[in-house]
Amino acid sequence: MSAENSRAAESSHPTPALYGLILAILVSGTALTYFAATWEMGIFNPIVALTIACTKATLVILYFMHVRYSNKLTIITVCAGFFWLLILISLSLSDYLTR
Amino acid sequence: MSTNQTTAPATGHHPAWAHQFENMQQQKEASSFGMWVFLLTEIMMFGGLFTAYMIYRIKFYDAFVAGSSSINVQWGFGNTLVLIGSSFTMAMAVWAAHKGKRMQQVVYLVLTMVLGTAFLGVKAVEYKAKYDECHIPGQVIGKGFNATGGPGCSGEGANIAEELEHPKTLAGKEVAGKPRAAAEQIARQSELFFVFYFAMTGLHATHMIIGLGVLAWILRRAWKSEFGPAYYTPVENFGLYWHFVDIVWIYLFPLLYLINRIPHH
């Protein structure tokens, strides 16, 4: 197809060492979430938990799922998924939080 | 419309090459993009559940905390590690396929399978515990939902109401237990938490089971040396699916197990 698409796909791939590093970060992220939940932070508890979860998810998407190394279309697809999810959640909540 | 004609430039005849594609490159790109679009639908499917969860969690916060605290966080924590591990082995399997290392690929796939099965095993243990505790929503399965100490409902956290009645120390402060009426009300409402607990982990587990089935098929093909640097799209696409299921769990763990785990005695 168009040159732009085929360009990046093959060129670089992450190495096992990088995978190992990601694994280590993910494991420590999990531990961190757990400890964060045992800390009284009020409203920040869920925020911290979700921030860590999002970071972990992003790492998985970027490295394990190779999005970092793939074409724009894939990136747009991923972003669209989260964008639509955001529409669903935020507009539903817009009703519940203003009733 | 005037059209020039070219002859189809089929680059080599790989056995996996499907007629509708011009070449393997196009086939690979189409399959991988197809997988991503499929994952898009998955995001929205889980998204519906997350939305409903979010709304009820805001509305019945106490009940969600009570329900969440009654499930065993160790199992959930361990399972998170197991699943992350399986994601890692899966990524390695794709890497091995890409590098054409057949034996490594097979080993990593087997490891992924073992970890995935372990995850489901733990899940089964957890479900069993919930069953014994009468925490399965509705009045159809087992003895029916009962979080206020029903007969024959055993398990440490089975009686959520009683749990709530105990006075406790929260971050150093003495906090009175909930009066019976309040405790019972919250315990009853925690059924809604368990609805989401089972719906979300259940849908996730269904994905795992389907995933393991596909994995077995991939493993077979890997064993028969069907994948190599030239063609490993199925491994790669399955990897995407598997990582997605992992990501869902990354969210489920804090949302279901860790709503509020501030220690108390």
Added chain:
Amino acid sequence: MSTATQTVMPEKHYLNEFFGIRSWLLTKDHKRIAILYLLTISFFFFLGGLFASLIRLELLTPAGDLFQSDTYNKLFTMHGVNMIFFFLIPSVPAVLGNFLVPIMVGARDLAFPKINLLSWYIFIAGAAFALTALLYGGVDTGWTFYTPLSSGYLRTPVIVMGVGILIAGFASIFTGLNFIVTVHRMRAPGMTWGRLPLFVWANYAASLIMVLGTPVLAITLILLVLERGFHIGIFDPKLGGDPVLFQHMFWFYSHPAVYIMILPGMGVISEIITCFSRKRVFGYTFIAFSSIAIAVFGFVVWAHHMFVAGISTYSAMVFSLLSYAVAIPSAVKVFNWIATMYKGSVSYDTPMLYAFGFIGLFTIGGLTGLFLAALGLDVHIHDTYFVIAHFHYVMVGGMVMAYLGGLHFWWPKITGRIYPEFWAKLAALITFIGFNLTFFPQFILGYLGMPRRYHSYPEEFQVLNVLSSAGASILAVGFILPLIYLLWSLRYGEIAGPNPWSAKGLEWTTSSPPPTHNFDVIPVVTEGPYNYGDDEEAAGVH
């Protein structure tokens, strides 16, 4: 066009290359799968039409004297479910889209032919559930399945029906997925985005909705089935659930779904108008992007179905405002079509008649959508016949007309034969008249306050109801006629030749019917779509 008579059928094409029932049931050819879908949804259309006829029969008299009220409730539910999920949603995409999208982008097939076949089987499985529910007496939830009525109160096979729709939803997801990937990855050399036919753009936009919206319907139905099956309160207030949440989740899919039901039709109209005006389309980019805009904006207006359902005043206002945003791209399309006719060379072939019908009726239907999106006004007309009239104008007057127009337009391509022109024109005319007589009175009924889903009604509404029922009987004739003459033409129709309309577009460059792999060699595209004009004189088309 008279040259068509001399042409002969190609020796080998997708219809005669393989024979036997197996060659159909195991086919991976997108064209054959389109035919399978055509047969299936035609069945459901007439079934739904049968229910509609019974509804109109009951409503002839104010007293509910023909059927029991439960029976009537089942009738409109089965009518709505059949028509929406088993006819209109798959209509243009799964039949015409399936047949044409690969050819139009210059591919040999869709990206995933097996998934395409699978989608048809899934559809059949869903249909089997729906028909089972029907055999067990049918369900009476209304096509909207509102809780807690559907989950806790009715004693009909709601679960079976819910599962049927759930399954059929996946068929739609797979069709959408296939289209998206095909459009992105399978375009012939030179087929840039700016050269894609507008029909492809429209189906692409509809596919986005299928892929992003349908899963939410799936999970909503799963929750509904769980609630009903296990007596757990998710939407049922008895356990603290919120029935309005069901509505949010249902409409998050079902509003965008109405654009699944119109976008592909709009694509058909763009093809027909250009061909029979022999003109390039006016404002290509604007029509193309308005499809995408409709698909995207369509996702942020869903609560306009819930203005009086107990949502907050604030969010009602937000959703109303956004509903107007989604109306603008539709307006853009309408004006561009009209402008395309300007200084064209217009002929009145049947597809063009349907296109005229579409533009007029869709305009009325769409503009009455503005009434419904208007907060203070919707309070009065919500859940009245005004809504019924609105959506039949857009769905029957719009999409069904477009579907029929498209079916006639591409019939020569699909079957290799031409339908009888006289009968076709007559049917189009009858449909137009019957349609307006059926549904125009319903606007007035609605404003007068006649609620929908009423089995009996106060006497003062009778005159308008009789008019409507009379119209429906005319409409029925208009729909049965094509069934007859299209079947007839399969055997006796004139042989069409590759391009009976002298139309532009890759689909007209192959033989009719096309060969199994569409093109002997993949074409290289060197020009935009609708390039009517430059070679017009030379080709001797008048």
Added chain:
Amino acid sequence: MQPKLPLFPEQASTIAGQVDSLYIFLVLITAFFSLLIGALILFFAVKYKRKPGRPAEQIHGSTLLEIVWTSIPLGISMVIFVWAAAIFYHMQRPPANAMEIYGVGKQWMWKFEHQGGQREINSLHVPTGRPVKVTLISQDVIHDFFVPAFRVKQDVLPNRYTYTWFEATKPGTYHLFCSQYCGTKHSAMIGDVVVMTPEDYEAWLASGKAEGSLASSGEKLFQQLGCATCHRGDSGARGPNLPGLYGRSVRLTDDRTVVADDNYIRESILLPNAKIVSGFQPIMPTFQGVVKEDDLVQLIAYIKSLPPEDAGPLNNRTSPGMIRDSEVTNIQKQMRQENQDKAASKPSGKQP
């Protein structure tokens, strides 16, 4: 009498005229665009009918035109939006002096209760010239209160109160429809709205046999159900003192504040522990399954009828911390006992 084929329902409320004006405006717009488009199609079809020797003239488009036909509809629709939103806003906010009527919907009938205690089934009597606020609740599924002559419609939910209001202008009898599909006899869930002059209305009220006003029935219930044991004015009360509660904002234990409206009071009775008033213990037992929707309506009417005793500081109707934690269990035991006694003496309403 009505003409044979009317186009509008009777205009019998103050809002009806406004809604109709907006409707007519929209009809005109629709007529304009439909005729314009219909006429253009016909005109182009005839004028540019295919003729040998006159090929089509190719035009690609015009950005200017696109801008025009994007912005004109946009402008028109914004006018519609603002106009309609203004009417809606007005509809959503009952005037403070509105007379209150409670409506309960159930499969398949309507029940209304007037402040004076008059009850009616499938009919609703209202006076002209006075805003009437109808507070609605359903006992089972979702219904919808629809009076075409007033141009009002509101879904009736099973889990919380919804409201609608109108001011009738013209005596007469009008349709009341249930316009949310609610099962078998949805189309039979209809009734009459009888609009009367204020004098006739007073006479009607007087003739109706009421067992006492809503508030007074509510007061009786308040005593019977034992609410008064906790909700008292004296300093030893275990629950907050209720006079003056309605419409005030209440501070909760988690520092949120909520306005005490009908839904809040309803929730306080059915799910007392959902929102705990700051300074109190969550000891109030639930009355779910004990009080029916009709009773709730009366209780709420009673609580609303209590005048504010004095303009005390917000929420400080009794001083907080009246009960020591150690007392809680005892109180609860006592409460449960009392409730059981009561349940034994009087068969309560059906469990849902």
